[in-house]
Amino acid sequence: MRVAIGGTFQIIHDGHKRLIDRAFEAGDHILIGLTSDEFARSIRKYDVKKYEIRKMNLENYISRFKKSYEIRKIEDHYGPTVEEDFDLIVVSHETKQYAYEINNIRISRKKKPLKIINIGRVLAEDFIPITSTRIINGLIDEKGKRMKNIRIGVGTGNDLKLKAVKDVFSRYFNNFEIIKKEVELEIRQPLNLEDGIKCSYKRARESLDDNDYGIGIEATLIYSETIKKYFDVHVVTLMDSLKNVNYSISRGFLYPDSFMREFREEIGPDFDRYYGTDKIGKDKGAVGFLTDNRITRYDLIKESLEMTLLQKISPYYYL
Helix, strand or coil: CEEEEEECCCCCCHHHHHHHHHHHHHCCEEEEEEECHHHHHHHCCCCCCCHHHHHHHHHHHHCCCCCEEEEEEECCCCHHHHCCCCCEEEECCCCHHHHHHHHHHHHHCCCCCCEEEECCCCECCCCCECCHHHHHCCCECCCCCECCCEEEEECCCCHHHHHHHHHHHCCCCCCEEEEECCCCCCCCCCCCHHHHHHHHHHHHHHHHCCCCEEEEEEEEEEEECCCCEEEEEEEEEEEECCCCEEEEECCCEECCHHHHHHCCCCHHHHHHHHHCCCCHHHCCHHHHHHCCCCCCHHHHHHHHHHHHHHHHHCHHHHC
């Protein structure tokens, strides 16, 4: 079976190793398309090693396999795969789109499409995919070991949200720092899920900056036309430094009809006014007040945060 893979292979990191290993596992003859210096410089932001050096590093790693292979210089994302006979192509999450494009071209030329094996992405210990750029920038090593503290931007000044972020991330990481950032929103109180996601996303995007993660947490009302009532949920957006984005929402609870008839603009201030509480949104929250603290706002924020972070851990989100 003839198998094709391709890449720049600036640094033979664990992500590259999984790609190469899978190709040699699947095939009898492996074609490795290695980007030319000119093409590599056009698609990479870092200084690319010369072709001959990258080729030598590839050969050093491939020497462990006892199968036939060829390394060929390529000047685009397709190489010889649109014309020559191959059975299979192995790709990563980053390059899978080119495999689909290759097959579309092959089909247009009356050629059999290639079977595609997608290895996804190999995650570093910070749950962000291993890339050459991150290694060059000194954030991780070739195996994905973290070399610097993880920086987590949070788009809020609310201490309750910041505590939830600290508590959730401390379950998975030892060395991290939280950078809070106030974010101005055009919508004071989201009244539907779409607005809640937009507000949460803006908080995450603006708090990302040069951090590893940006987090947005937004309390949102969702109205049910069927029962004519409002649910309250917390929407979380988690954006990493590669601009991968994950979302989650917490359990919802219903507001009493009597309160909603008095609702005007924003849950927190209106709740304080109606029930005589003081800055309820910075404490146990409306859900804590209504459930006698059996479930608090902190609980809802924490569960939605963890559900979002758990998506990062799963490699299936990168297939």
